[in-house]
Amino acid sequence: MSMSWLDQVNWSSDGLVPVITQDFKTSRVLTHAWLNRDALALAVLENRAIYWSRSRQKLWRKGEESGHIQKLHKVFLDCDGDTVCYVVEQVGGIACHTGRESCFYRQLSDGQWQTIDPVLKNPDEMYAKKHDTQ
């Protein structure tokens, strides 16, 4: 299989590009993360969002612990080829490790970051029960 589309991504000197992830129905931005070539190739192959974890320095199959996987619907590349956008179906409706729908749950209002999203699930509960929520 030709992988020339992977070569058209302008990977930075450290081999990464940022990836924005949106909900397929609401278009809400859920997360901002990073990709390397393997993560992007495998995401497309497995039809699920896969990232490169910079902190853990390894591939991160979103939902592998929490069960909150992201089914991959669409993949976009920007004009400069250095940013990807995933459009996903968020299983469980929770993308954030804090138990909220989106990581972008703080809105600037009157000079303060105001939390606008409720915690839908206790994070302790999300990460204690590995793999069994699917």
Add this chain to the structure above:
Amino acid sequence: MSMSWLDQVNWSSDGLVPVITQDFKTSRVLTHAWLNRDALALAVLENRAIYWSRSRQKLWRKGEESGHIQKLHKVFLDCDGDTVCYVVEQVGGIACHTGRESCFYRQLSDGQWQTIDPVLKNPDEMYAKKHDTQ
């Protein structure tokens, strides 16, 4: 005026964070860019999207050349405090320097990046007529 909300952003070692920009009506992702502290402070003060141009190493008031400014409606911060999301009204309906609505105009389909957006305005025309489209 207290600027403590600016201190709550986890600026990286180079003083930047990524910023995702979405359309206020459709929630479509328009651009991915970068912010430093000044860019974010001024954007909120001037109610328009302002970025830090890494290539030009200076503040970039979006639309300063093309006239396609972005009116700032909302600002969000993510859980780790290291990514910002601008929700904007895109004047002229063109966010991309190629003359398209969004920078994310290429979608992966059958192993190829397919262009899904039309060019709404010739880029030569956008950047030749400085400041006069407003």
